[in-house]
Amino acid sequence: MEKSLLIAGFGGQGVMLIGKTLCLTANDNGMNATFFPAYGTAQRGGTANCTCIISDEEIGSPVCETFDNLIVMNEPSYQKFAPTLKEGGEIILNSSMVTSRPADGVKYYAIDSIKIANDLGNTKVANMVILGAYIAVAGNLDVDQVKEQVKHALHGKEALFDINMKAIDAGIAAVKSA
Amino acid sequence: MEKSLLIAGFGGQGVMLIGKTLCLTANDNGMNATFFPAYGTAQRGGTANCTCIISDEEIGSPVCETFDNLIVMNEPSYQKFAPTLKEGGEIILNSSMVTSRPADGVKYYAIDSIKIANDLGNTKVANMVILGAYIAVAGNLDVDQVKEQVKHALHGKEALFDINMKAIDAGIAAVKSA
Amino acid sequence: MAKIEVAKDRCKGCKLCVLNCPKNIIKIGSDVNTAGYFVAEQFNPEECTGCKLCAIMCPDMAISVYK
Amino acid sequence: MAKIEVAKDRCKGCKLCVLNCPKNIIKIGSDVNTAGYFVAEQFNPEECTGCKLCAIMCPDMAISVYK
Amino acid sequence: MEKIFGLPSTVLEQMTHQFCPGCGHGIVDSLLMHELEEMGVKENTAIVWPVGCSPMAGSVSTINQVSAAHGRAAAVATGLKRSSKDTFVICYQGDGDLAAIGTAETIHAANRGENITVIFGNNSIYGMTGGQMAPTTMLGQLSTTTQSGRNSEQHGNPIRMAEIIAGLEAPKFVARYSVHDAKHVMQTKQGIKKALEVNKNGGYSFIEVVTMCPTGWKMTPEQSVKKIVEENLKVFPLGVLKEVD
Amino acid sequence: MEKIFGLPSTVLEQMTHQFCPGCGHGIVDSLLMHELEEMGVKENTAIVWPVGCSPMAGSVSTINQVSAAHGRAAAVATGLKRSSKDTFVICYQGDGDLAAIGTAETIHAANRGENITVIFGNNSIYGMTGGQMAPTTMLGQLSTTTQSGRNSEQHGNPIRMAEIIAGLEAPKFVARYSVHDAKHVMQTKQGIKKALEVNKNGGYSFIEVVTMCPTGWKMTPEQSVKKIVEENLKVFPLGVLKEVD
Amino acid sequence: MKKEFLKGNEAMAEAAVRAGCRFFAGYPITPQNEIPEHLSRRLFEVGGEFVQAESEVAASYMVYGSSMTGTRCMTSSSGCGLALKAEGIGYITGARLPAVVINVGRGGPGLGQILPSQQDYLSATKAPSNGGARAFVLAPSNVQEAVDLVYEAFDIADKYRCVCYVLTDGVIGNMMEGVVLPEMRDLSSLPDKSDWVVTKRGPGPNTQFGNKRIITSWQNTGEELEATNQVFADMLEGWKANETRYEAYQMDDAEVVFAAYGTSARVAKTVVNKMRAEGIKAGLLRPITLFPFPEKPFEALDAAKVKKVICLEMSIPGQLIEDVRAFVDKKIPVEHFGRSGGVILKPEEAYEASKKML
Amino acid sequence: MKKEFLKGNEAMAEAAVRAGCRFFAGYPITPQNEIPEHLSRRLFEVGGEFVQAESEVAASYMVYGSSMTGTRCMTSSSGCGLALKAEGIGYITGARLPAVVINVGRGGPGLGQILPSQQDYLSATKAPSNGGARAFVLAPSNVQEAVDLVYEAFDIADKYRCVCYVLTDGVIGNMMEGVVLPEMRDLSSLPDKSDWVVTKRGPGPNTQFGNKRIITSWQNTGEELEATNQVFADMLEGWKANETRYEAYQMDDAEVVFAAYGTSARVAKTVVNKMRAEGIKAGLLRPITLFPFPEKPFEALDAAKVKKVICLEMSIPGQLIEDVRAFVDKKIPVEHFGRSGGVILKPEEAYEASKKML
Numbered sequence A, B: 001m002e003k004s005l006l007i008a009g010f011g012g013q014g015v016m017l018i019g020k021t022l023c024l025t026a027n028d029n030g031m032n033a034t035f036f037p038a039y040g041t042a043q044r045g046g047t048a049n050c051t052c053i054i055s056d057e058e059i060g061s062p063v064c065e066t067f068d069n070l071i072v073m074n075e076p077s078y079q080k081f082a083p084t085l086k087e088g089g090e091i092i093l094n095s096s097m098v099t100s101r102p103a104d105g106v107k108y109y110a111i112d113s114i115k116i117a118n119d120l121g122n123t124k125v126a127n128m129v130i131l132g133a134y135i136a137v138a139g140n141l142d143v144d145q146v147k148e149q150v151k152h153a154l155h156g157k158e159a160l161f162d163i164n165m166k167a168i169d170a171g172i173a174a175v176k177s178a
Numbered sequence C, D: 001m002a003k004i005e006v007a008k009d010r011c012k013g014c015k016l017c018v019l020n021c022p023k024n025i026i027k028i029g030s031d032v033n034t035a036g037y038f039v040a041e042q043f044n045p046e047e048c049t050g051c052k053l054c055a056i057m058c059p060d061m062a063i064s065v066y067k
Numbered sequence E, F: 001m002e003k004i005f006g007l008p009s010t011v012l013e014q015m016t017h018q019f020c021p022g023c024g025h026g027i028v029d030s031l032l033m034h035e036l037e038e039m040g041v042k043e044n045t046a047i048v049w050p051v052g053c054s055p056m057a058g059s060v061s062t063i064n065q066v067s068a069a070h071g072r073a074a075a076v077a078t079g080l081k082r083s084s085k086d087t088f089v090i091c092y093q094g095d096g097d098l099a100a101i102g103t104a105e106t107i108h109a110a111n112r113g114e115n116i117t118v119i120f121g122n123n124s125i126y127g128m129t130g131g132q133m134a135p136t137t138m139l140g141q142l143s144t145t146t147q148s149g150r151n152s153e154q155h156g157n158p159i160r161m162a163e164i165i166a167g168l169e170a171p172k173f174v175a176r177y178s179v180h181d182a183k184h185v186m187q188t189k190q191g192i193k194k195a196l197e198v199n200k201n202g203g204y205s206f207i208e209v210v211t212m213c214p215t216g217w218k219m220t221p222e223q224s225v226k227k228i229v230e231e232n233l234k235v236f237p238l239g240v241l242k243e244v245d
Numbered sequence G, H: 001m002k003k004e005f006l007k008g009n010e011a012m013a014e015a016a017v018r019a020g021c022r023f024f025a026g027y028p029i030t031p032q033n034e035i036p037e038h039l040s041r042r043l044f045e046v047g048g049e050f051v052q053a054e055s056e057v058a059a060s061y062m063v064y065g066s067s068m069t070g071t072r073c074m075t076s077s078s079g080c081g082l083a084l085k086a087e088g089i090g091y092i093t094g095a096r097l098p099a100v101v102i103n104v105g106r107g108g109p110g111l112g113q114i115l116p117s118q119q120d121y122l123s124a125t126k127a128p129s130n131g132g133a134r135a136f137v138l139a140p141s142n143v144q145e146a147v148d149l150v151y152e153a154f155d156i157a158d159k160y161r162c163v164c165y166v167l168t169d170g171v172i173g174n175m176m177e178g179v180v181l182p183e184m185r186d187l188s189s190l191p192d193k194s195d196w197v198v199t200k201r202g203p204g205p206n207t208q209f210g211n212k213r214i215i216t217s218w219q220n221t222g223e224e225l226e227a228t229n230q231v232f233a234d235m236l237e238g239w240k241a242n243e244t245r246y247e248a249y250q251m252d253d254a255e256v257v258f259a260a261y262g263t264s265a266r267v268a269k270t271v272v273n274k275m276r277a278e279g280i281k282a283g284l285l286r287p288i289t290l291f292p293f294p295e296k297p298f299e300a301l302d303a304a305k306v307k308k309v310i311c312l313e314m315s316i317p318g319q320l321i322e323d324v325r326a327f328v329d330k331k332i333p334v335e336h337f338g339r340s341g342g343v344i345l346k347p348e349e350a351y352e353a354s355k356k357m358l
């Protein structure tokens, strides 16, 4: 099974980190994964987005027009990318920054990542909340393996392990309780 | 009728001037002519040669392997180019500098240009002697027109007109008397 | 009497105006503009001399000065 | 006692040796080499000091000096 | 109250610079736009932009503009000016552009004394491509291609272009400025004015401006300003290097 | 009698130079060939020839050689030397090559302090291509592209490369010589020796040699020598410009 | 009209002046030096500008700079000099500016040789630069045609706002031949470019806001660049449909067809004449536009009639043959004979080799 | 072996190091900067040298200089950077030196765009330089293949003493994908070059007299250059006969054949799968060597079976299509669909467009 995901937001919201973590996990787990970061001059201090495809089989195109899942981190990204969701796909909304909501019938999860992160004591882990939420929604990756990846990325900052793990769990919980 | 001519010698022997003069005359006379000077790094202070083709009709290739006529101004050029004469072709030899002679049956004119020029009072007009000789041999150009060209080339040096004209005539005479 | 106006959507919160105001009357505020930057603001206009140093220093031509 | 030898087929008759011999004992002769150049020659070897100035000046490395 | 400073008419209100926060190019561009307005030449000016960050200023400007290939601004300006003597031609180039790939074009346009003004935004880094070493990078400075700092053995030393240009005969005005604080920005403004006047009177002028690239240097604008004072100006001394009347 | 001067073993007896009579390149080449023999480095030397007349010396030499594209000798030398530290690398370039198309490569190899020696045969003309203006052509000098003489308005002024190179930090020896007479040839010989020693000890050295191109100047060798004294040396002063130990 | 007797390079340079060329930047390289040399004098006489650039790279950008003022302009070079101009040719093309480029071909690759050669066919026709840039490529085969095509090249460049590339070689550049020079164009009769030149104000091709003119080969987004690519693609289709030119010589009943351009086509003509004299039905198809390539006459060759196509080229391996093969019926064998690297193809050897192929 | 998850550019750079590359000279340009950046650190670690050149032109000649010492060496660039390297590529080719060149394609012509594109097909395959120089051109379509081909490119370059050119694009250069890196080559296992390197004595390829080595792309006479051209031509024939590579995917019974390389081939695969799922007999021919072009599988397409060939490319106008058209039976219609200028081709649109063509 192949799952395509687009993650979009401002630069600095951790868009790339989320995508890479997911793909690294899949790769280490023997699955195929492609991570393609959009680049261009418009990127300077502007928006950021990336495409992640994870599959059991060989991956054809690493880019696509429509996606199984979207993670939208802010309102402009929502406006731009909401139409790229496949029929039957699911959106994860960072509701702290996205005010719009999908049309009826589109499945989505509104995650107030900043509030959740603040409640945990550090605004900066908002992206981990979203990461957790996605794992819960997609269901194709093992939570513990993802956590290992995050720890790996935090190498040298062991003090932050705990709060990041909590944020992932909180994201998962937010989806489950939705 | 198309006539191809190769002129070869040392740099400084007037090879290019002879060729250009012939072609200019033909051109002014409504005939077609091509003048192609060989060039290359080996030329520096070395040998010089050019191909002249004169014809009533459109000229195809401006270069060829074999020629109706050759003008050879020195021995090395003779060695190199003698084999390029067409069957039935004619060679004009600057016998002041060329000691070899063609095989039996090949028509040639040995012109002792330097001696003739010296006799006229100026070694430098040796090339005009050769020019005259060629006109006589080829027979496709009008002597007076050629002389006009030479005068044109000597523009500003009117004092030299006379000796140059004489040199041409001497060249013609040398062929006729051969 | 003088004052400055910061064009909110031009400002990128770089602080160069703050650093160069001889009167120290500019700060980066808590307002975020559409590009996500915290914007500079003058907090003591009465002290402003209209020296234009902040404006000439602004890489984004965000500051207008009035006198 | 010294003398020079000019390698006939290297010489191009440029006269630089002639111009630079402090003893003025080189000239361009009337001999033509295979490349068509008139070749330099030493005409008063007994005056030659073997200073090598002619040789070092020769662009064509045509001169050998003996002492 | 009267507006005594604001957007010049050479700048489009509806567009904002795409520069990073605190980028020195923005300051230089601001000075240039004001100056062009003040000199009344904005209708017949063509700015030759290189490839690099500085051309991002182009989109906010109302001045006619040309994009030169990376390094070739001075050659483009030469062709343009020679074929249109009434056009006021200005290049504004970065250090990768002017001092690396464009070394030959820069020096020869100056040496021919082309009737142009070259403004050289020296930020000691390749900003646009993500922070690689430039010929003007400081010794010890980190960049993505000098990950343990530039060292003179492998990478050579920071090169001083204004000094090279000043050593040529034709240039009429050559100077180096900095935009790290307001005082120096005011001086830079005078320099640009002078350079453009030389241009108007027929002659080549060259202004090097030491600027900050917070993004490429991986510093805040505040830190960048400090780095200029503590490091860059020691290698790139300010002042007028050549002035001919 | 003993032979005290003759062909060095770095020169092939069976080949003669293709230079025109009185060409200064031949003198410089002769000095270089003698020097390489004297220094005992002929077996592990590579001469990087440019495109121009100077490489015609190559065919008579027994030294390993490389032909660089026009202007790129210093870049070729950089790659060669960096990948083979034991090879002694020398460039011998003309003025069109080094001071026009190769300006950037020349300056940046010098600025990086590449461990090479650059010998610059400055004959104020494009010899090989038939006598076009070079960046080092004198004002007033006739050439096939300045048929009424070079003038500074249209063509700029003769450029002084040794001065530019001497202004950089890395070069260890920079000097200008001339080969118009035996005394100056002897000085040039010392300069080449010094430059090669610097190279051997690890460092960049640059020697500019003012030379004559009788063919390009449309003069006899004798007139050419006179022209150097009367014109060229006034624009290109001789001497050591930089020496670092 | 007086038929002058001129060297190809000089004649082309003069033709440019008469076509209204008022700017030239170039760099010396054999075998085309008479072009810059002639123009260094002539352009100042007619009020234009000549710059001997510091390099071929710089020369190409000087031309770019001049063209954006609306000035008719040109550069010329040979061999590796063209490789150095590749980037600039792409910029000119991408910015949709008119310019004329002459290549007087020499041997390659690399420095190769200064002697005449036709080894730049593919580079001229397929990839004069990066990014899919294409130029309109003309190939004269005598001095008169060289003059006429250079003269016209400026019109083509202006009409399409493209690079018009004249591909010739050291034979045509250096030979002298009779030629009638065209009249001096009145500059005021040249196409009006006021709607896009950078020396005027008002909206232009790249203007988003206000009056400013922007000359650039950069586009802000992929979509904008794609749109430009599409305009260019459509233009190329138009060229293919309307602009191809060729000469068909003795083709009516030809059974042996020679394909050749430039100097080689002259050689081919001599060979055709010789074969015809012997009763062999030979003919010549000579592309005059190398790009757009005259596909039709080659596609039209009838396998029932034509026994062989022989490409004569001064290039080994053959280059023109790649295009010829692509369009000729697969049933007709297409062969190559050529010389290369500066060796000039001679009619005698071409004749011998061709006879062997029959 | 561990499958790492790496960015294409970085992975190619590391593959070069492991293949024994010990010299790199380059100049920054998006989208390939991670190649020089990675090598600026790594090459010094392994005892090699990295030079950030003053320009692309200089970089290409530094590589030329390094290669003649026998060192495995490389340069990389994109778009207009390759145009500037054209002259150097010709010199390397003409002097018969081995070198690897990577082009991470971006939009063009001119400056164009930094976004991914496939607009350099013709320049890579037909005319990477002047004078008829050709390079061996490889086109990977995923990161693993990019690594493998870069690794092998050094062997190819050494084997033929040619430029081996890896043509990829901004998608493959910038995407991350799982990849198994090849082993580190033992430098002593690399081909012996002592018979021609300039750092040794003894007769070499251009030696006339004595022991000296001469590295040059110049030849003293047209005849000598022609002989070199002929050697090169023979080598190209050998490539055509022995070295072409392609992937045939679902081709056995294919009625609709896609032709695509690199990133577009991945898109094509997705389209093929989708069509197959619908019962349409689609297949893909993916050239891996772009030059030598795999002519045979295209010539072999049977007009009785194949109804259409569709070239998918990130280039408008199409470029690969010129080769495909030249070799496919004229009876089979060959069409093009693509995006250009930096717009990445998407499988959905490719599918829609292709369906319309059926």
Ligand SMILES: Cc1ncc(C[n+]2csc(CCOP(=O)(O)OP(=O)(O)O)c2C)c(N)n1
Residues within 6 Å of the ligand: E051, E052, E053, E054, E069, E070, E093, E094, E095, E096, E097, E098, E121, E123, E125, E126, E127, E128, E129, E134, E213, H027, H028, H029, H030, H056, H080, H081, H084, H111
């Ligand atoms: C021929 C060419 N080479 C490389 C590039 C890539 N490139 C774009 S901008 C740039 C340099 C940016 O540095 P600089 O000139 O210092 O300008 P800055 O961005 O720092 O202002 C480079 C190398 C290019 N566009 N064209």
Ligand SMILES: Cc1ncc(C[n+]2csc(CCOP(=O)(O)OP(=O)(O)O)c2C)c(N)n1
Residues within 6 Å of the ligand: F051, F052, F053, F054, F069, F070, F093, F094, F095, F096, F097, F098, F121, F123, F125, F126, F127, F128, F129, F134, F213, G027, G028, G029, G030, G056, G080, G081, G084, G111
């Ligand atoms: C890229 C390139 N451009 C131009 C040329 C033609 N060319 C050959 S030598 C030369 C210049 C010769 O002048 P210079 O460097 O001064 O050397 P000289 O012959 O005077 O010693 C030129 C322009 C070339 N071979 N390659």
Ligand code: SF4
Residues within 6 Å of the ligand: C006, C010, C011, C012, C013, C014, C015, C016, C017, C018, C039, C040, C057, C058, C059, C060, C061, C062, C063, E022
């Ligand atoms: S200098 Fe300008 S951009 Fe920076 S904080 Fe002040 S107003 Fe904002």
Ligand code: SF4
Residues within 6 Å of the ligand: C002, C003, C004, C020, C021, C022, C023, C024, C025, C026, C042, C047, C048, C049, C050, C051, C052, C053, C054, C055, C065
């Ligand atoms: S005008 Fe002067 S005093 Fe007023 S805010 Fe700006 S810098 Fe400060």
Ligand code: SF4
Residues within 6 Å of the ligand: D006, D010, D011, D012, D013, D014, D015, D016, D017, D018, D039, D040, D057, D058, D059, D060, D061, D062, D063, F022
């Ligand atoms: S310097 Fe040498 S070449 Fe010149 S005349 Fe004397 S010996 Fe002959």
Ligand code: SF4
Residues within 6 Å of the ligand: D002, D003, D004, D020, D021, D022, D023, D024, D025, D026, D042, D047, D048, D049, D050, D051, D052, D053, D054, D055, D065
């Ligand atoms: S060695 Fe000295 S004295 Fe003797 S000939 Fe030569 S220059 Fe004259």
Ligand code: SF4
Residues within 6 Å of the ligand: E018, E019, E020, E021, E022, E023, E024, E025, E053, E123, E127, E128, E212, E213, E214, E215, E216
């Ligand atoms: S990268 Fe540097 S130079 Fe470029 S806009 Fe940002 S701060 Fe300015």
Ligand code: SF4
Residues within 6 Å of the ligand: F018, F019, F020, F021, F022, F023, F024, F025, F053, F123, F127, F128, F212, F213, F214, F215, F216
């Ligand atoms: S043309 Fe000039 S530089 Fe070249 S060999 Fe002749 S004299 Fe020497």
Ligand SMILES: [Mg+2]
Residues within 6 Å of the ligand: E094, E095, E096, E121, E122, E123, E124, E125, E126, E127, E134
């Ligand atoms: Mg910079």
Ligand SMILES: [Mg+2]
Residues within 6 Å of the ligand: F094, F095, F096, F121, F122, F123, F124, F125, F126, F127, F134
């Ligand atoms: Mg010179």
